[in-house]
Amino acid sequence: QVQLVQSGAEVKKPGSSVKVSCKASGGTLTNYDINWVRQAPGQGLEWMGGIIGFFATPNYAQRFQGRVTITTDASTTTVHLEVSSLRSEDSAVYYCALVSSGTVFDFWGQGTLVTVSS
Amino acid sequence: SYVLTQPPSVSVAPGQTARLTCEGTNIGNTNVHWYQQRPGQAPVLVVYDDTHRPSGIPGRFSGSNSGNTATLTISRVEAGDEADYYCQMWHASSDYVFGTGTRVTVL
Numbered sequence: 744q745v746q747l748v749q750s751g752a753e754v755k756k757p758g759s760s761v762k763v764s765c766k767a768s769g770g771t772l773t774n775y776d777i778n779w780v781r782q783a784p785g786q787g788l789e790w791m792g793g794i795i796g797f798f799a800t801p802n803y804a805q806r807f808q809g810r811v812t813i814t815t816d817a818s819t820t821t822v823h824l825e826v827s828s829l830r831s832e833d834s835a836v837y838y839c840a841l842v843s844s845g846t847v848f849d850f851w852g853q854g855t856l857v858t859v860s861s
Numbered sequence: 862s863y864v865l866t867q868p869p870s871v872s873v874a875p876g877q878t879a880r881l882t883c884e885g886t887n888i889g890n891t892n893v894h895w896y897q898q899r900p901g902q903a904p905v906l907v908v909y910d911d912t913h914r915p916s917g918i919p920g921r922f923s924g925s926n927s928g929n930t931a932t933l934t935i936s937r938v939e940a941g942d943e944a945d946y947y948c949q950m951w952h953a954s955s956d957y958v959f960g961t962g963t964r965v966t967v968l
Contacts, residue, residue: 778957788896788904788947790957804956805862838903845910846951847894851903 745769747777747839747852754858760827763855765839767820776842777822779813782854783835793842794822829859863952865960872966873938883931883948883960891950893931895924899944907946908933935965943967 750764765777778793792803792813801813812825826833837855840848866884873879883893893911896904906915908924911931921936935942948960 780957780959787962788898788949788959790959793957802956840904846892846957847906847909848896848904848949848957849906849909849915851905854903 745775745841745843745850747841747850749837749839749852749855752856752858754860755829757830757859757861759829760825761829761857762823762825763837763839763857765822765824765852767822767841774843777815778840778842778848779811779824780838780840780848781835782838783832786835788838791824791837826857829857831859833857834859862955863958865948865950865958867946867948867960867963869961870964870966872968873935874968875938875940877938879935879938879942879965881933881935881946881948881963881965883933884929885931885950885958886929888929888931888950889927891952893924893926894949895922895933896947896949897942897944898947904947938965938967940967 746768748766753761755761776793776795779791780788782788791807794801810827814823839852841850843849871879895908897907898904907918907922911926912924923934925932945962945964947962950958952958
């Protein structure tokens, strides 16, 4: 069974960047998509982007184009999400989620709380 | 962009049936998935590809999808079913789309 373990909570200043990590273990990951979904306080789930196939190029939601970067570290089976030019509205819990087949998020990380505050 | 609309809240007595809807244009033409999210926890998949349950999910959870509405049905509702529920699909214009979410309250 695949497990996704994320890095710890972050507190950042407006205008700075944050990098959140998601380490995958169990199973063969090269055929999986790893995606990032965020949830602002009291709000719903929002897809940000993902890696289509563990070694392939990233795909971003239009509203995050240019401000979000998703990268992989194949040697550690880790996927990273970097969000730049942070603003208070980026305060949220960020989840990584795996798609093993089709279009369903089969497994989720535990979430990483990012707080943007001056 | 494609929009999936869910009622904000549904209240149901223990032992009764809760029906959660997810509305979108021609949603019946694609696969819909449902997630349960308890407070402070990550979402958990409860139904995938319209009608299928992952292992470990009780048979009380079932799904259907036709026309412009997908439905998650929770039979014999228990106190532990109290959570937020989100539908989700993939659409060519928006990639992955989540519904607005429904909070289920067990009376």
